[in-house]
Amino acid sequence: MLEEIRIQNFAIIDRLELTFDTGFNVITGETGAGKSIIIDAVDLLLGGKADGSFVRAGADKAVVEGTFALNKTVRAQVLPILKREELEGESDDYVTLAREVKSNGRSTIRINGVTANADVLKSVAILLVDVHGQSEHLSLLNPKSHIDLLDRYAELTEMRLALGALVDKVNTNRREIKRMTEDEAALKRRVDQLKREVEEIDIAELVSGEEDTLRAE
Template sequence: MLRQLRIKDFAIIDELTLEFAPGFLVITGETGAGKSILVDAVNLLLGERSDVTLVRGGSDRAIVEGTFITPAHLHEQVKALLEANGLESETPDEVVLTRDVRANGRSQARVNGVMCSLTVYREIGGALVDIHGQSEHLSLLRPAQHLFLLDRYAGVEDKRAVVQRLSHEIGQIRGEIKNLMTDEAALARRMDMLQYQIQEIRSADPRPEEEDELNRERNRLVNAEKIAELATEVQYVLTGEVGEASGAEDLISQASIVLSRLLKLDPSVQDIAQMADNLSVQVQELSRSIRQYRDEVEYDPRRLDEIEERLEMITRLKRKYGGTIQAVLVYADKAQADLDAITHSEERLIELREREEQLLHQIGEQSEGISTERQRVAQTLT
């Protein structure tokens, strides 16, 4: 329903705003009163070609704007048109059409304040208004509207909407079926590749912290001789096992003995004497620890080869599947998920075909009901 018509600088009209109430409205007047100008303005509003002669003399543009309230039976149709073209209104059930004709010949068409092509503009305007007597605007003369009008008269819009929804769903299902059946050979190749990749990673079974551990062990093996030499040197410094020189262990022990004698003469050195005793114990423990460490240092060429091979394998996996071991493991999980999806595609295909049959049956039932009602009401129109 047209609620408001605003006209500015159009033909002989300076500025005019008309408010329309619901119901039947008649505009009358003598010949030359301007009734046809209103019709011309509405024609322009609905998408008729513009003409610079429509611009009022002395003005640079003519504007015609109409505010429409969408009736309930057209709500979904108009809403779909607006959403499809990004022309939604902030006010529900309201559509504002605007034509702006410039004196220089240019014109603009706007829906809800947004510029759009004249084709889209006309489609929306044609859905909102019929101008009887102007065939280009009469929906009864547009074959594409015949079924829609018949269904409105028969009261089967809801069933028709159900059929449209079911048809949309069946289209999606058939698309998925097509994708699953597109290239069975390609799927087989994909499965083989995924199985190989998963097997390669799972059989290697890398751990996130493993590479650092192997590098540390490799470093010890490669430098085993030097490590043993340095550990022995530390041991000699502590124990004095080279020549006649005393080691740190003996020297600190001697200092502790002297301090114990001093303590008897001066009790104030109690803390110092205790520090010496503690240090003597710590040095002895250090000496035992370094001796044990030195004894465990061993050059094992076989173990070194194993580590080199393992590190090479980890490097290869990282190069193929990710920059870190963690990324490699994530890739393996995703590959397994993809493989499972392909493996279960046959089951999915069966599910999709069953759903397709269900939808076809439902569409058939709904369509049969619609057809029956169409035939019934069509008899009353002949």
């Protein structure tokens, strides 16, 4: 769950820090108070498109940072990604995402304080938050999420990850066997080539100093 979000120089927001409790949280306010802007900031944090218009007037950049607590199921899915990309944090129970957007539209992504790319951010973010709205794309409509939902319901996530690790090992071993086989074939071709060259030299019956003799003639 999202435990804390920090927003700076984003749209009309100068600086804002929100802490969320476990359970149901509600943000209320009058029209124009900035409720939708907070959702926009969360969307950016989760990999949404960066835009220079997000930067507050007079500021150089906008910053959004969020800290997420990982339950057992989500942790089992997120940690392998962080480990693979060398993005582990100080604690396996939390992950921190951050986006910086400059006025020219360029953005920087950080996961646990380390620079990351958009694809990695999205692969982590989709496991952390599902944004529901009138025009939002719900994860229930995304076929790619159906297996995850079924595995969560059947409590098979850890077993699937363990199986995935074994499959990765098998594929790695297959690639290594293929490489070794190809190396052996290449070595055999090289040996055959050298044998032919030796045979050609023997047939030529070359004599030491023969080149000098030919030049003298």
